[in-house]
Amino acid sequence: MKKVVLLFSAAVLVLGSIAFITKSIPGSPSHIAKVVGAVQDQQIASVDDNTGDWLTYGRNYGEERFSPLGQITKDNVSQLGLAWSLNLGTKRGIEGTPLVVDGIMFLSGPWSVVYAIDTRKGKILWTYDPQVPKGFGEKACCDVVSRGLAMYKGNIFVGTLDGRLVSINAATGKKKWEVLSVSHDRSYTITGAPRVMDGKVIIGNSGAEYGVRGYVTAYDAMTGKKIWRFFTVPGNPANGFEHPEMETAAKTWNGEWWKYGGGGTAWDAFAYDPKLKLIYVGTGNGSPWNREIRSPGGGDNLYLSSILAIHAETGKLKWHYQTTPGDSWDFTAVQQIILTQLEIKGKKREVLMQAPKNGFFYVLDRNTGELLSAEPYVYVNWASKVDMKTGRPVENPKARYINSNEQIYPSVIGGHNWQAMAYNPKTNLVYIPAREQSWNFGNQKDFVYDKDYWSVGTHNNPANPTNKDSYVAKSLGKLIAWDPVQNKEIWHKAEKTGWNSGVLTTSDLVFQGTAEGDFNALDARTGKVLWTKNLGTGIVAPPITYLVDGVQYVTIAVGWGGVMGLSSRSTEQINPGTVYTFAIGKNVAMPVYDKEPKKEYLTLPVEISDEQVAKGSGLFGKYCSPCHNLNAGNPGGTIPNLTYSHPDIMGAFHQIVRDGIFLPKGMPKFGGRLSDTDISNIKGYILATAKKNRENK
Template sequence: MKKLFLLLVLGCMALLADKPGQSIDDTRLRNAQMQPGDWLTYGGNYAEDRYSRLDQITPENIKQVGLAWATNLGTTRGIEATPLVSDGVMYVTGPWSRVFALDALTGKLRWEYDPKVSGAFGEKACCDVVNRGVALYRDRVYVGTLDGRLIALNARTGRPLWSVQTTDATKAYTITGAPRVVTGKVIIGNGGAEYGVRGYVSAYDAITGRQVWRTYTVPGDPSLPFESDAMAKAAKTWTGQWWKYGGGGTAWDAMAYDPDLNLLYVGTGNGSPWNRQHRSPGGGDNLYISSILALNPETGQLVWHYQTTPGESWDYTATQHLILADLTLNGKRRKVIMQAPKNGFFYVIDRTNGQFISAKPYTFVNWATHIDSTTGRPVETDFSRYTKHNAQVFPSPLGGHNWHPMAYNLKTGLVYIPVQSLSLQYGHDPNWVMNKPSGIGSGIGWNTGIGYDPSRPSRPEPEAATIKPMGRLLAWNPVTQREAWHVDHPVPWNGGLLTTATGLVFQGTATGDFRAYDAQTGQVLWQRNLGTGILAPPVTYQVAGKQYVSIAVGWGSVMGLGAKYTPSLNPGTVYTFALGESRPMPVFPATPERSLTTFSVPATKTQIEHGSLLYMQYCGRCHGTVGAGGGALPDLGRSPVSIHENFAAIVRKGLLVASGMPDFGSRLSEQDVQDVQGYILSVANQQASK
């Protein structure tokens, strides 16, 4: 009877997936893996494994795959979105939280929704004005916006049905992650830990928009009642007056759900500020930053937690992709959750109770020697906390792996990880003041509490000379905790992953190459250059009996704001491929590199040196190295004369704030701005004269 019932369920699911216009209910979401023709959730299913059972495209016929359609979204800046596909319609997001509904067969635009986020919020987003996608439920599309709103749209028309402000809009909260729908509730987190906020996760009724629960990830002011026993427990692991600095722990990306255990898993972010010496000077684990939390989705109550980086001081978030799987370990079948967080270790955790199973480094790590097998805690190196010296630490704040999704192939048993190799010189900033820019970064409060201190000794990494800054596609065996194979990329910051039952792995790169690899060996079987660096993960779906592979492309995000690795940057575009298709690639107008400006303003050597420091603090994060060519945002050393003629009005009076350029009038004096401009133009003129 059980077998017959399963066959009936599968048959119903198949019919449901083929019939257009059907509502997406809890049953359909729970059985998303049984409907490979659609891509219904961010990770493809609640396990978030990004594994497709579609089998038309294989290693044997992949060379017959060509372009089926390409749709220009008319956007600039980074695209990190996972397209969702349901009943022949694709839903994808672009910069500034815009939503597009496309015909999944032809790419024709059905509707577009612009939430009209104020350009002023661009400054509050640490890592570009990106959005990673939507959630689907019933006849609704849900999107979280950069300014902290959660909006429900009519799936057929794009008309807003309700909107709630999930954050305090006066603070530096943002939303870039995709919502998830679990048991009729829309789950959403937020970002902003660099800017001094307190993290939390919220659940809203999917039909009405009413808030059902809110769970904080770090404790607030202990003079006030704690919201839960979990917060009271967490407060014992903090010292000083952490609540004045926000605390951090923002849940800005990773989630997964086990419907059998009825547990919602959420990854939490870094401490605020990064340097624990400032936020919690007496030490402590600082729960629940950099942790995996298991929550009751009905109430938001914490069931268990596992902290990957206790008391973190390096921006080692645990917001990276979570994957649920059942693995045979030491002869026993275990329900596990897998993660490769920023800190460089690959974790396998028992998802029923949070028990540590294993962890091994998946990239070069020097902040810790290993993870203790008994306690599940990292064994830190004596220099990692940079308390008395500057230290070159691996991985960098960008992590050994960042938000770019992994994929797990149920047949090969391998996890495919977009890895990057980078380091940073960490140092204690003795003059730290919250919301006063110093060290690296810029903006309303980009002050992480770290900074090179020349009065202290420096500890270089002896192995650094042999470790190149680069990216890597890594195939990892989670059972043996060993590498199966890898493919190196010349540039870090490459796209997320998709794997299929036929033994393929798809990934895009910073150099614009969209590739299919053999899942067993890593051999490149197929590739197309899409002309622009790729950040987002691909998806695959089936319409009218044909399998398609689709990817949204738009360059930007952290490393792409001030640098590019393709000759030019095309507008945001969705590319979709299928067997037997051979449409020509779209041709976009060339964007020739601007010449170095020869405009000049009077500036002394002292003013130029001062301008150099201010440029690093306020400008470099977005505009990159002067004269290097820029990325998604312009190289100010190549800006036209009209920009430099209006430089003070742009920087101090908000002339371009609607486009996302901050107004620094309250932070930079007239002389500061002149010094910054003097530095930019001096560098440009020097380079132009060579």
């Protein structure tokens, strides 16, 4: 009996030891619960005391995207090699910034799917799929993307494309709670990363091109209860105003703007000053773009294209600064906001910096909103300068294209878009993924609003830069190193195209990916490329760096897409979404993907009249062109050029377009909106275009 008891006791000890070891294993649910559970307000606010982790979208509340980690330097970056890669099997754009705590990575991908990854093994721990209805792909102007996540007290938060905010148990990947943060009676989506600030999850929304009204909402991070909501543009005055700021804003609008939604969506930029308890929000363009339609007679249209300082506790506005009053060019101010300290005229200032779409780089006092400087960082012709006394741009008299077509710089893609810039406190430079590009605007006098389709109110045709103006670079893309004190460019690296990745900076390096698939490390002071690795597919998401078990890693998630990636590419093929992780001295083999067969133009006969082809062209422009490109020589991006389709696709064209048999892939169902004759005319237009492209080859 004694022997049995001893054996039983030994077994208990062994099992207890195993249980203890299991709890300690990195990547186990208990480990994840512990390390993510420790991510609280103070940990995020003092992230520079724990330099190994990347806890929030911009790494810190100020969104600097600077890491002081120093194992990888300009002296040894040439030894950087692949540590591991992970094929996510996705086929749409990846724009997400990963989060990492103690080697556990969280990443969002297409259709708002969330991945938990063990960086020690390069393996997926769990996947959470919010099951976004694929019909919402039609409502997303700029791909079915997600730019990132938030992490707080054991939870991972994601905004879903169909407008939900979801809290996920970080240890298990199971949903804790969700709230619907938008109304489905208009084409709202969410593509931006939520942030946790002051115990609240902050989330905005997208959809201004379809006619929605923007707002920002704060939810209790633990329960999902709505705490406050700040509308960015006023609604119908007859219904009253949700808060006093909307009554003030309504005085700057004319006509019946609320019927068009108004716009002003806050779809990307958020930053936080925990000392001032202020949340900084960037707001978007008007809906429609053209002020002549949405607000006839003019007006600044507050709070479009603005930077807002909102009290974290109450949701009340402290100050605002409007970068583009009465915006008519899709010059959003949702581009990344960075908070830091600068010495200006011998005085240390707590500042806010932004390079919005309109081409001017702004430095503001973040306590008061005082404008400290505003200078063009790319070529600008819609305004000659920003008046430092009034804070307003001095507009080109013809810029508003009321009675003529005008070629405006920057384009609607902006001098800088959502791709993250970074500030390096060692070099005192801001690194901006920028572009030189124009857009041809014209007043659409026959405009008819349709809330289910792009409704911008302009005749807009992209026009690439020419060399007529010596300031305009031959290359569309530019990585700019900008001095925010001297208000000037220090260096730039020209890129072949204008749709490249966001950036990361360390003490002496800048990392960026390109549309051609090159992942580069540059000298932060000179712009010289010190290391490059081609990853086979165009890159748009920004990289991050972090420490695991004493080793510094750099990770970038690669998946071509976004608004420019839908219909074009700069690589031979587009590989599945893949996470690449690099470290000094590593040399794992790059993944090998099957080569795509060469695409050929359709050779099927055109069986309809020229008049029907012309009707098909108009229908294609409204229903298909936001995603599909028919340009000669361009096989398309993540969405194919239909002139290169397989004949079987044309054989099933009515079933695809009318019946929605490709809806699971995100291809909309148009039955009830398009007749069989309409669909035949669209098909005929595609075949006629294929014939034209083939003959002009």
